[in-house]
Amino acid sequence: MTLPQAVASPQPAASGAHAGPHIAHSRLDNGMEVVVIPDHRAPVVTHMVWYRNGSADDPPLKSGIAHFLEHLMFKGTKNHPQGEFSSLVSDLGGQENAFTGHDYTSYFQRVPREHLATMMEYEADRMTNLVLTDEVVAPERDVVLEERRMRTDSDPGAELSEAVQAALFAHHPYGTPIIGWGHEIETLGREDALAYYERFYTPENAILVVAGDVQPADVEKLARDTYGRIPARGAPPVRRRPQEPPARARRHVSLADEKVEQPTYERVYVVPSARTAETGEAEALEVMTHLLGVGQSSRLYKQLVIEKPVAVAAGAYYMSSSLDATRLWVYGVPADDVSLDEFDTAIDGVIADFIANPPGDKEFERAKTRLVADAVYAQDSQVALARWYGAALAIGETIEDVSGWSARIEAVTPEAVVAVARKWLDKRRAVTGYLLPEAAA
Amino acid sequence: MTLPQAVASPQPAASGAHAGPHIAHSRLDNGMEVVVIPDHRAPVVTHMVWYRNGSADDPPLKSGIAHFLEHLMFKGTKNHPQGEFSSLVSDLGGQENAFTGHDYTSYFQRVPREHLATMMEYEADRMTNLVLTDEVVAPERDVVLEERRMRTDSDPGAELSEAVQAALFAHHPYGTPIIGWGHEIETLGREDALAYYERFYTPENAILVVAGDVQPADVEKLARDTYGRIPARGAPPVRRRPQEPPARARRHVSLADEKVEQPTYERVYVVPSARTAETGEAEALEVMTHLLGVGQSSRLYKQLVIEKPVAVAAGAYYMSSSLDATRLWVYGVPADDVSLDEFDTAIDGVIADFIANPPGDKEFERAKTRLVADAVYAQDSQVALARWYGAALAIGETIEDVSGWSARIEAVTPEAVVAVARKWLDKRRAVTGYLLPEAAA
DSSP states (O other): OOOSSSSSSSOOOOOTTTTTOOOOEEEETTSOOOEEEOOOOOEEEEEEEEEEOOOOOOOOTTTTTTHHHHHHHHBBBBBBBBHHHHHHHTTTTTTEEEOSSSEEOOOOOOOGGGGHHHHHHHHHHHHHHOOOHHHHHHHHHHHHHHHHHHIIITTTHHHHHHHHHHOOOOOGGGGOTTTOHHHHTTOOOOHHHHHHHHHHGGGGGEEEEEEEOHHHHHHHHHHHHTTGOOOOOSSSSOOOOOOOOOOOOOEEEEOOOOTSSOOOEEEEEEEOOOOOOOHHHHHHHHHHHHHSSSTTTHHHHIIIIIIOOOEEEEEEEEOOOOSSSSEEEEEEETTTTTTTHHHHHHHHHHHHHHSSOOHHHHHHHHHHHHHHHHHHHTTTTTHHHHHHHHHHHHHTTHHHHTTTTTHHHHTOOHHHHHHHHHHHHGGGOOEEEEEEEEGGG | OOOOOSSOOOOOOOOOOTTTTOEEEOOTTOOOOOEEOOOOOEEEEEEEEEEEEOOOOTTTTTTHHHHHHHHHHTSSSSSSBBHHHHHHHHHTTEEEEEEOOOOOOOEEEEEEEEGGHHHHHHHHHHHHHHOOOHHHHHHHHHHHHHIIIIIIOOOOHHHHHHHHHHHOOSSSSSOTTTTTTTHHTTTHHHHHHHHHHHHHHHHGGEEEEEESSHHHHHHHHHHHTTTGGEEEOOSOOOOOOOOOOOOOOEEEEEEEEOOOOOOOOEEEEEEEOOOSSSSTTEEEEHHHHHHSSSSSTHHHHIIIIISSSOOEEEEEEEEEOOOOEEEEEEEEEOTOOOOOHHHHHHHHHHHHHHHOOOOOOOOOOOHHHHHHHHHHHTSSSHHHHHHHHHHHHHOOOOHHHTTTHOOOOOHHOHHHHHHHHHOOGGGGEEEEEEEEEEGOO
């Protein structure tokens, strides 16, 4: 089962928790947002810049440009030649990374706290001073094409997921892979990259997130002295995304390949995201997904893997953090003597039973408790914490949306969970994917 | 079975034939092409203007604009108020129509020959002098939305075909319906229509086709005096279309609706068009489709409807006239006690048998003879003849491509037919559509 949602994507936004840290949130004069998350457990700092543009904002005929530019952002600036920034982070004993999602692009470093100012200088520098020549652009395009060949074109599971997403979204760019279509990546050049950079890499479009052993006032002053020197452009860039027409047809995608040894199954529904849902619906979907398919006490696992057993794996996954309507997966691996069609029918049975015989109070409260506990536990990671806030703000959520998440999960009722299952787990609008050995084609 | 390929679309381009008419082909100084097809059987003339832009050239977020503008072209100009042109055609005992396809838009009138000059004056007038106000645009948008509701949203077969096309084309705009997606049509306004009109309604982008009881020299003089007065823009507009990534996954779409009484079946392959095919391949696909699924002596009909019988209808259709890679349908209606899955398997059997036991000389020659004869017969219609040439030129074919069609069909070999069947009827890249009664969902 492959769920390639992002090139190095963050985890699902099981965001925030009980009595989280005191977050400072402000804005520079040029429009750039500043978020500081104090965390004094160790003398380190996580420094992230998020841009509110991802692959779903790629211009027509230019799929992959968001991800390609993320690569090119490591190619040096007017002030610092290629490799200098990365070498510096490494010399400081730090880590760095970058990732492109459908809705955002992000850059981060984790270093000893005394080097925060340096990170900010370098990151602010490459927000405006990137230098791109054909000599660096062309070979990097080959790197990306090779990345695509390795990750997708040589992996039948990834190919199937790509075809499933394409079938799921007839019109919305979530149907286009983050890395782009190969034949369009091949055409991306220096001019495309610079035009994209000019459009999206602006202070109005950026969010600074700093988590670590720092004081908000100090970070804000450093931000003014680095990012604050970048001139405002006047307005944030506009995201122009085709939206999806209503779907009524059930779709099925199957891919057979000689590299496949074990048939696998995925079913994907388009469902509301944290941004598009009516009040309470995203939280109910979160709890519902947990009850249905997260962990070994979930309905799917218990009924299909333990009780019957018709599967060796079964679960569900809800990607709540998304600017537009998002996806909910039900997936699994059937047992040796079970066909994918039989497994499909068995999943229908689990969902129908879930609606007819919803979880009792005990099952229900245990799921909510664990969901919230998982979130609290995950906050233990400074990087994960910074990612939650960054991703949430990048898709238009507020600090309060994140910090109030646990309370909203606690408020979900059993009735709301059954209601969202009944409303959204509608197979008539879903795509089902089968990955098969070549012989079974 | 619904094959809504175009809003009032032309027939498949079984174009040209033996010893066709002598066609005159020239170009005005402003770049507009002029095609004259003499036909002296009756004192009438068919006057058409073709623009090399169709719904597949709709800008992002503006699906439906090509078709919407076709409606708006009847809304009057600086010189002639709304309705005057249409009333005139009607008063002359003539006919008029317009159609939008994926690749072109066309306007035509059929009138007594002495009124050709008047038609040209009016048509040239609306190529440059269209007047659009919000007062006419807004109500016409409602007309188009109602057209969409009536033709597609109330017709499960049309809805299924729309979903099948969307699944077939992950990226190329042939996956978007010609009429557009409802939520985007709703946003189309006067400015969008004018911008589109300015971009595409230019002499460099237009083809005049006149068929009828006329002399080429007379038509060319009239063309210079009317269309020739329109200033050149300097260059034809550029078509910017996303192209399709390679497909490896088999896709299936099913739609159940209470309005459906009879299950129906369609399978669509992406295949080369007359424009994209290697030499001889489009002609071989044409002959192959004929042998496989056109008429009651075709393999699909004989084996599935007469011999077994598992179906009440079965056939195939190849849409050769297309700028980019196109579609080949196999479709049918299973008998009462036969499921769509069984019918699907039966079609696989017919195709496998076609490849294993290709048609003998007699069956093969009969198919080519009938294919060519059908084309000759269809030339009897002046409008059909004009459409063939107009559509062919609009997608970039030449007069010779059309007039040489019969000879190229005659040259197709049995080996070439088997080769294209083997190469292109690859279920692993096709979409299958099931239309089902609600109860069977």
